Amino acid sequence: MARLCKAIRKDGVPCAAYALAGSDYCFTHDPSLVTKRAAARRKGGRGKRGKGLVRVLPDGVGNLSLDSAEAVRALLESCIGWALRGELDRHSLHEITYAANATIGALKVSALADRIAALEKRLSKKAAEE
Ligand SMILES: [Zn+2]
Numbered sequence: 608m609a610r611l612c613k614a615i616r617k618d619g620v621p622c623a624a625y626a627l628a629g630s631d632y633c634f635t636h637d638p639s640l641v642t643k644r645a646a647a648r649r650k651g652g653r654g655k656r657g658k659g660l661v662r663v664l665p666d667g668v669g670n671l672s673l674d675s676a677e678a679v680r681a682l683l684e685s686c687i688g689w690a691l692r693g694e695l696d697r698h699s700l701h702e703i704t705y706a707a708n709a710t711i712g713a714l715k716v717s718a719l720a721d722r723i724a725a726l727e728k729r730l731s732k733k734a735a736e737e
Contacts, residue, residue, distance in 0.1 A: 609671050611681065612636050624685035625671060633685060634694070647694040676714060679707050 612622040614636035624633035634640060673679050686703050689695035 609678070623681050624688065625681060635688060635692070644694065648692065673707075673710050674714075676711060679710050679714075683707055 609625045610631075612624045612626050612633035612635075613631045614622040614633070616622050622633060622636055624635065626632055627634060627637060630637050630639070632638070634644070671678065671682055673682065683704065686695055686700055690697065690700040
């Protein structure tokens, strides 16, 4: 599973975004990405309806393991932060949110299937005892 950023935010709360591959920090806090962030902000200010915004997530984001609701929540928190700072366009945020909802749905189905399998196992064990 991906590691979380080691930065402490301005409000004193630890950053909950994912660290980039090969870094201890997320896109927002990685000190080596100062110029890349500035470029993303400049691009973010251009055009209408997201035109000119970066439509590719920062390096390392595509390698996330979304195997829990917490992991999906952390991804959405990162993406919302990027979008609010003008580093991610609305269209990409919408697509990511849609995929995150589908992932949550799949996680729910998987959890229910596990519960049903456990119940069936208990029932068949009980039936064998009677
Ligand atoms: Zn961070």
